[in-house]
Amino acid sequence: MKTQHGLDVLTGLSDLCRPDRMALVVYDMQIGIVSQVADGATIIEKAAGVLAAARAADVRVIFTRHMSLPPKLTGHFGYRQAMAWQKVTDPNAVRPWFLRDSPGFGIVPELVPREDEVVLDKLGFSAFEGTPMATILRDCGLMAFAIVGIATEIGIEPTVRHGADLGLIPIVVQDACGAGHAEAGRRSVESMTFMGDAIMTSVTSIVDAFAAR
Numbered sequence: 001m002k003t004q005h006g007l008d009v010l011t012g013l014s015d016l017c018r019p020d021r022m023a024l025v026v027y028d029m030q031i032g033i034v035s036q037v038a039d040g041a042t043i044i045e046k047a048a049g050v051l052a053a054a055r056a057a058d059v060r061v062i063f064t065r066h067m068s069l070p071p072k073l074t075g076h077f078g079y080r081q082a083m084a085w086q087k088v089t090d091p092n093a094v095r096p097w098f099l100r101d102s103p104g105f106g107i108v109p110e111l112v113p114r115e116d117e118v119v120l121d122k123l124g125f126s127a128f129e130g131t132p133m134a135t136i137l138r139d140c141g142l143m144a145f146a147i148v149g150i151a152t153e154i155g156i157e158p159t160v161r162h163g164a165d166l167g168l169i170p171i172v173v174q175d176a177c178g179a180g181h182a183e184a185g186r187r188s189v190e191s192m193t194f195m196g197d198a199i200m201t202s203v204t205s206i207v208d209a210f211a212a213r
Contacts, residue, residue, distance in 0.1 A: 013201060016144045016169060017057070017209035023142055024054040025127060026063045027149030027156055027177075029111050032097060032104020033066065037150055037178045044110050046176035046203050047148040051111060053210040060140060061117040063107055064127045066155070068096035078123075125155040126162040134166055144169035146206060148176035153184035157192060164197035171199045173206055 002009045016022050029047060034040040054061060069078060071094070082094040098105050100121070113119055120131040127133050137145060145168060147156055156177050160170040172192060179185025192198050 010143070010169065013171070013199065013205060013209040014212065016171065016199070017059075017146075017206060018213050019058045019060065021142060022144035022146060022169075022171070023060040023062055023137060023140070024050065025133075025145050025147045025149070025159070026051060026061065026107075026111060027127060027147055027159065028064055028066050028151070029108050029149050030065055030098070030104060031106055031108055032102075033150055034108050034178075035104070037180055038182075039178055040150070043148075043150060043176060043178035044108055046173075048110055049203055050146070050148050050173055050176050050206060053207040054146070055114075057210040057213050059210070060136075060142070061113070062127075062133065062136065062145075063111075063113050063117060063119040064131070064133075064149075064155075065105060065107065065119060065121050066098050067100060067105070067121040067123060068098040068102075069123070070096060070099065124158075126158040127155070128159065128162045128166065134168075137168060142168075144171060146171040146173055148173045150178040151180045151185065152177045153179055153181060153188040157188040160192055160198050161195075164195075169199065170197065171201060171206070173203055174200055176203050 001015045010016055026047060079091045079094060086094060120133060122131050124130055145163060160172060163170045174189060193200050
């Protein structure tokens with residue numbers, strides 16, 4: 001840690017992995033999403049390891065879920081996006097995959113949230129858009145968030161960039177973040193690494209940092 005003009009400039013995991021400075025975000029680890037990823041079981045295992053270490057260190061935990069709207073409340077962009085994702089050309093063929101309380105909507109049973117953790121439902125890909133994520137972090141006096149989950153190229157990169165634009169320090173646990181498309185996921189990791197806003201780390205490193213607290 002370095003200081004400048006009376007401020008602590010925090011640059012490493014050892015500075016940030018503590019309950020008064022960061023939260024853990026478990027991004028979209030939903031039954032219907034994990035099942036679409038080739039290494040979904042591995043990502044569950046890795047995310048569970050980070051989650052257990054964060055809980056042991058008394059770090060706050062925030063889960064996110066991607067949510068679909070019923071057809072009557074889906075608008076111009078919503079249909080366009082759903083048609084692209086579902087590879088159909090007729091809006092009548094769109095089926096909302098993640099309606100609240102549908103079989104695929106829930107968090108996987110290996111990562112069940114606790115009573116003192118929150119689950120934020122969202123329509124967009126950044127976990128900050130349309131949710132109280134930023135309010136929670138700022139009101140708790142936190143300056144950083146670690147992120148695990150699925151998918152790197154779809155929602156984790158937008159969340160990291162959005163968080164950085166809000167003045168928060170993102171910590172990407174690379175091997176606990178799955179990709180729906182391996183090459184696109186690799187490009188996202190390269191892009192986030194190049195930008196330099198996020199700390200790119202591993203499960204082993206962040207678990208050790210939590211344990212050291």
